[in-house]
Amino acid sequence: MAARAAGGSGDGQDADAPLLDDLMPWSVRPLRTGRPWVLAPDAGSLRARWDRLVRAPADERERLFRASRSRDPWTSVAALPGQSTGTGRFAREDGPCPEPVRIAHGPFDRQWLLPDHRLIDAARPELWRVADGHQLFVVEHGHVPRDTGPALSVTALLPDGHSPAGRPGRIRPLYRRPGGLEPNLAPGLLALLGELHGGPVTAEAVLAWVLAAARPSPAGCVVPLPADTARWSAGVELGRELARLQLRGAGGRERPRLPGGRRPYVRAAIPPVPTAPEYDPDGETLALGTGRISPVPA
Numbered sequence: 001m002a003a004r005a006a007g008g009s010g011d012g013q014d015a016d017a018p019l020l021d022d023l024m025p026w027s028v029r030p031l032r033t034g035r036p037w038v039l040a041p042d043a044g045s046l047r048a049r050w051d052r053l054v055r056a057p058a059d060e061r062e063r064l065f066r067a068s069r070s071r072d073p074w075t076s077v078a079a080l081p082g083q084s085t086g087t088g089r090f091a092r093e094d095g096p097c098p099e100p101v102r103i104a105h106g107p108f109d110r111q112w113l114l115p116d117h118r119l120i121d122a123a124r125p126e127l128w129r130v131a132d133g134h135q136l137f138v139v140e141h142g143h144v145p146r147d148t149g150p151a152l153s154v155t156a157l158l159p160d161g162h163s164p165a166g167r168p169g170r171i172r173p174l175y176r177r178p179g180g181l182e183p184n185l186a187p188g189l190l191a192l193l194g195e196l197h198g199g200p201v202t203a204e205a206v207l208a209w210v211l212a213a214a215r216p217s218p219a220g221c222v223v224p225l226p227a228d229t230a231r232w233s234a235g236v237e238l239g240r241e242l243a244r245l246q247l248r249g250a251g252g253r254e255r256p257r258l259p260g261g262r263r264p265y266v267r268a269a270i271p272p273v274p275t276a277p278e279y280d281p282d283g284e285t286l287a288l289g290t291g292r293i294s295p296v297p298a
Helices: 002-007 043-055 058-065 125-130 189-197 203-213 229-247
Strands: 101-105 109-113 137-140 152-155 171-173 175-177 181-183 265-268 278-280 285-288 291-294
Touching: 043 058, 043 109, 125 171, 125 175, 137 203, 152 203, 152 229, 189 203, 189 229, 203 229
Parallel strands: none
Antiparallel strands: 101 109, 137 152, 137 171, 175 181, 265 291, 278 285, 285 291
C-alpha cells in the first residue's frame, strides 16, 4: 500500500494503482428482494398491498406472495436490525403494515421498501445494522465495457445496490460500526495519507477522493492515490462537491439549490413515453413531447 500510494501519480495511467477492495475492504453484495411488490415509489402503495395480502384467503395469499426458493408464506426469520416486524410465519400474519423505509434504488432513484425480513430474499442485515445518521454508503455501479459514466455513487440512505445497466457492484459502508465508528479503510491508510500530505486525513476525505478518482475496470474499481498534495487537495474538494450533490440533503446535509432559488415545475404532464427533449431558451422551457417543464436555465 505504501509503495502504491507514494508512487501513484493519479493521472489514470498508473498500473500499480490500488483497487477499491484494497482501500475499503468490507463490502456487501446488493439486496435481492425476490418479489417486486415490496418496493414502490410511494409508501401508500406498499400499505395497500400489505392490507390486501393479509386479508386475502390462504390460497390467494400464497399467489399474491410470489414464493421463491428463499421465502414463502411459511418462512420464519429474525427481524431486521432496527425493525420491529413480526418473526412468525407470514401465512398467519394479520397485523398492521410495518412502516415503509426510504432506500436508495440504484444510483439516482429513491423508493420505499417494506422492511419485513420475511418478504425479502436477501436483505443483507449487516447493512441495516450499521445504517444510521452517521453512515454513508459507497455503491459500485458495476463494470460496463466502454461506459464513460461514474464508477461509484454515495448515499446516506440504505442502498439496494440496483444497477440499471450491467452487473451490479458491491456496497461499501464508510463505517463498520454505528455512530460513525471504525472507518472501513485499510489499516494504516489514514496515517499514510496524513504523512504524505502533511496533516490529518479523515475517513470522509478519503471517501471524497474515491468519488472523484475511481474508475471502473474488469478487475474492479481502480483508485489512484497521488503523492502530489495539490492534486490530492483538488480531488478531495471535487469529491466533496460530488457527495454534496448526490446526498441531496439526506442525513441533515445541505440540499442543493438552483441559483437564485429558482425551481422548475412540471407545467404540462409528461407523457408515459416522452420524445427526445427540446429546449426553448427564450421561455426557459424543456419540452418532452406534450410535457413542459419550466423555468429551466440554459
